[in-house]
Amino acid sequence: MSNSSPRPHDHFDAIVIGSGPGGEGAAMGLSKAGKQVAVIEREAAVGGGCTHWGTIPSKALRHTVSRIIEFNQNPIYTQHTKSLHSTFAQILSHADSVIGKQTRMRQAFMTAINAHCSTATPSLSMPIP
Ligand SMILES: Cc1cc2nc3c(=O)[nH]c(=O)nc-3n(C[C@H](O)[C@H](O)[C@H](O)COP(=O)(O)OP(=O)(O)OC[C@H]3O[C@@H](n4cnc5c(N)ncnc54)[C@H](O)[C@@H]3O)c2cc1C
Numbered sequence: 001m002s003n004s005s006p007r008p009h010d011h012f013d014a015i016v017i018g019s020g021p022g023g024e025g026a027a028m029g030l031s032k033a034g035k036q037v038a039v040i041e042r043e044a045a046v047g048g049g050c051t052h053w054g055t056i057p058s059k060a061l062r063h064t065v066s067r068i069i070e071f072n073q074n075p076i077y078t079q080h081t082k083s084l085h086s087t088f089a090q091i092l093s094h095a096d097s098v099i100g101k102q103t104r105m106r107q108a109f110m111t112a113i114n115a116h117c118s119t120a121t122p123s124l125s126m127p128i129p
Contacts, residue, residue, distance in 0.1 A: 010116065012038045019117070020048020024109060031113035038116040045119055047099075047106045056102050060095040 013035035016023045023039060024046075030037045043052065050056060064086070072083040110117045 010038070012036050012116070014038075015040060016115075018042075018048060019046035019106070019110070019119075021050050023048065024106065027110065027115050028113055031115060037113070038118065039110060041117065041119045043120055045103045045107070046110060046117060047103050051099060051102045051106060056099055057095050060098040061091060064091050064094050 014026075014030045014037050016027045016030070016037060016039045019027075019039050019041040023041075027037045027039050039046070041048075045052070047056075068084050068086055071077050107117070
C-alpha cells in the first residue's frame with residue numbers, strides 16, 4: 001500500500017496526470033494490468049471535477065433542496081410538524097460533507113490499487129472554478 005508522493009528515483013510504468021474519472025479509470029486499468037502507477041493531481045485532493053466542482057456538488061445540492069421541498073409539500077409530514085427551513089450555508093455544509101466522503105472513497109481506491117498519489121498541498125492548490 002502506498003499513496004505517498006512519488007520521489008525522484010521511483011520507477012513507474014505509467015504516470016497518469018489528473019485524478020478525475022478519466023485518470024482514476026486509467027490508473028485502475030493500468031494497475032489491473034500489473035503496472036506500477038503514479039497519479040499527479042494539481043489540486044489538493046483526488047477526484048477531479050466530478051467530485052469537487054461538477055457531478056457530486058451539483059447533485060448533493062439538488063438532492064438536499066428537493067428533499068426539503070418534498071418534506072414541506074407532503075401533508076404526511078406537514079400536518080404533524082412545522083415546515084423545514086435550511087439556510088444556504090447549511091445546505092452548502094451538507095454538500096461539503098458529501099464531497100468529503102467521496103474524496104476519501106476516491107483516495108481509498110488509489111490506495112487499494114497501490115498508486116502513488118501526488119496532490120498539491122492545500123496552500124498551493126488552484127482555486128476551484
Ligand atoms: C456542474 C457539473 C455537473 C456535472 N454533472 C454530471 C453528471 O451528473 N453526470 C456525469 O456523468 N457527468 C457530469 N459532469 C461532467 C463530469 O464532471 C466530467 O465529465 C468528468 O469530471 C470528466 O472527468 P475527467 O477525468 O475527464 O476530467 P476532470 O474531472 O476535470 O479531471 C481532470 C483532473 O486533472 C487535473 N489536472 C488537469 N491538468 C493537470 C496538470 N497539468 N497537472 C496535474 N493535474 C491536472 C485537474 O485538477 C482535475 O482533477 C458534470 C460537470 C459539471 C461541471
